[in-house]
Amino acid sequence: MNSLGKIISINKDLYTVMVDDSVFPCSVRGKLRNFKLTVGDNVVINTNTLTIEEVKERKNTLIRPLISNIDKLFIVVSTHIPRFSTYLLDKFLVLSEVNNIEPVIIITKLDICDKSEVKEIKNVLKYYKKLGYKVYTNKQIRKIKKEMKGCVVSLAGQTGAGKSTLLNKCDKSLNLKTGEVSEHLGRGKHTTRLVELISFNDSLIADTPGFSSLELDMSLETISSGFKEFGFNCKYSSCTHVKNDGCNVIERVNNGKILKSRYESYLKLIGR
Ligand SMILES: Nc1nc2c(ncn2[C@@H]2O[C@H](COP(=O)(O)OP(=O)(O)OP(=O)(O)O)[C@@H](O)[C@H]2O)c(=O)[nH]1
Ligand SMILES: [Mg+2]
Ligand SMILES: [Zn+2]
Structure with missing residues (x-):
């Protein structure tokens, strides 16, 4: 029987496809072998042979990490270790805009950031709010969970910014590994390595590695x-x-x- 599902993780030649609430370990066959499938791809699978038969057109694709069909990008921005960077924030906003993904800005580590610096950062963020961007702090979990509902969400942000920590705050049972940030470098060590879509809170979330080598290959x-x-x-x-x-x-x-x-x-x- 053929069913429509979504690839939630890829490990070498094993594609995990979610159909409704069930998960099928699949392989790829025929002409699709030469096609680079990504996490987030909507695919038709044969649930008897456990093979992916067809891939649906994508609405967008992000690279490094490779992931498709994102509704929202949660841009996680640290205020302190790693330092607040408007450049990185702007880069991710451009990435969202040109790929037709709704960005949501989430600020972390306000608790360890200098008071005067917090004031400065909040002032800067007012400008982004005026542009129409949503801005939350990682304390506003209820609002953030509401943003997720019914969406495919990818997290983005520097390694060590607090992406996995944020998801753990949303749901303790996720128990995602979080890492220490090197004081010396002011950045983390890519604690999250694999890209997969996690199903929770009526949404699919990709906790991603830090996009440390994010390049915008655009005109x-x-x-x-x-x-x-x-x-x-x-x-x-x-x-x-x-x-x-x-x-x-x-x-x-x-x-x-x-x-x-x-x-x-x-x-x-x-x-x-
Ligand atoms: N004080 C403070 N520490 C935080 C906050 N958010 C995250 N951290 C800490 O920052 C470190 C890095 O957090 P992670 O959640 O692993 O960062 P990440 O963005 O997932 O990093 P990668 O997986 O490497 O991309 C951990 O030690 C967290 O406990 C925060 O709001 N305040
Ligand atoms: Mg992480
Ligand atoms: Zn001009």
């Missing part, structure tokens, strides 16, 4: 489109916002309408 136009406040009303239709000759974006950076660090992230992402 300048695509990166630019990921900064939603930039808009398209510049002097030139194909403005790259790097020359100060009437560029609307630069003007808005100069008069404080666009957060300076956002613009700096943009320049860094396009290699300027």
